[in-house]
Amino acid sequence: MDKCLAKRKAIMVLSEETIVDSSKQSRMEINLADLPTDPGLRLRIWDYNPNIRDEVRRAYLLKGPCQPRNHEFPYTNFGTKPRRFNPAWFDEFSTWLEYSVNQNAAYCLCCYLFKPNIGAQAGGDSFVGLGFKNWSKKEKLRIHIGGVNSAHNQAWSKCAILLNEQQHIEALTIKQPEQSNIDYKIHLNASIDCVRFLLRQRLAFRGHDESETSNNRGNFIELLQFLADHDKSIETVTFKNVAENLKLTSSDFQKAILNAVATETMELILSDIGDDFFSVHVDECYDVSVKKQMSVVVRYVDTRGHIIERFLGIEHVPNATSIPLKTALDDLFSRHGLSISNLRGQSYDGASNMQGELGGLKKLILDENRSAYYVHCFAHQLQLTLVLANAITVFEKNKLPKLSMNLI
Ligand SMILES: [Zn+2]
Structure with missing residues (x-):
């Protein structure tokens, strides 16, 4: 009050x-x-x-x-x-x-x-x-x-x-020549626009050769160059027209903007979930460097009654047994302030490390929250059905003995 x-x-x-x-x-x-x-x-x-x-x-x-x-x-x-x-x-x-x-x-x-x-x-x-x-x-x-x-x-x-x-930051910025502040803002906004465009279109940022003599300097720098070529105000504050240490094209800079965007996006997702119930989809696989990783998607109902699915992130795990997966999931939840007591559903493929009745991830979560009901992932079920249908077709075409369901 x-x-x-x-x-x-x-x-x-x-x-x-x-x-x-x-x-x-x-x-x-x-x-x-x-x-x-x-x-x-x-x-x-x-x-x-x-x-x-x-x-x-x-x-x-x-x-x-x-x-x-x-x-x-x-x-x-x-x-x-x-x-x-x-x-x-x-x-x-x-x-x-x-x-x-x-x-x-x-x-x-x-x-x-x-x-x-x-x-x-x-x-x-x-x-x-x-x-x-x-x-x-x-x-x-x-x-x-x-x-x-x-x-x-x-x-x-x-x-x-x-x-x-x-010593105040505003006092320090006021001391800077006004034009250089304006130029820096134009440059920064153009770079942020490039990052946002690439993220929306799900395009890679970096190029194999980003040197000035390269024919293809990667999507980020090429897009910034494109903007500079079509906008005089951007051209005058980018690339060769700025100091070497102020180009805002380095990988560190790209990652910093990316992280800021990721944080903002995550905050929006979490505020949308609020204190309501939610479910998780979890799957694990190897990345290109053969490191085991676990991806997590949340599913919840928003305030307008729509079912929403959002990708929460990828966690690296030492191996794909259930305990490291559970630890990584706990870490992810605690980092984002999500409570396992609000979990109302869990969905995985049919692998024993995930849905095993004795020591699977499903069991570990159910031990903590009996209301986190398990549903076999429908996408995996569809895939299994397609594999089976394809196998039956091959067997019938080659007039092989009838396929036993138990063999699949
Ligand atoms: Zn005090």
């Missing part, structure tokens, strides 16, 4: 100090002057879009910690003794200690702004989330500061760096 109120407060009318969060998921216009002051009513800093997060942090730092000194601090019983927040602590810990009138709890400003996002941040002595309320243990305030490398001191250093405009 408080969070909703705070969120509503954060969606403000435009003004000179307004910044726009232009993410696709949430379009918010935030007036920095109207950010909630009470630490118990604020949004978590990680709930702000990364594009505006530093602006919000700077606004809070410039405001300073919330220290309502004239408030009538309420008492809480600790054993037989009533205790309350002591406003004198504001003098002792003036740079970071905050008090929430709404929550009757103490908070730390720098930890709120920079403590790493570790999911639900519980109260206790953490001075974020639910805040600190143990008024009988004032020493916890000093313990919270900790040593040189404590979480609090690291957060404090980040606050100091953020406030130092000279």
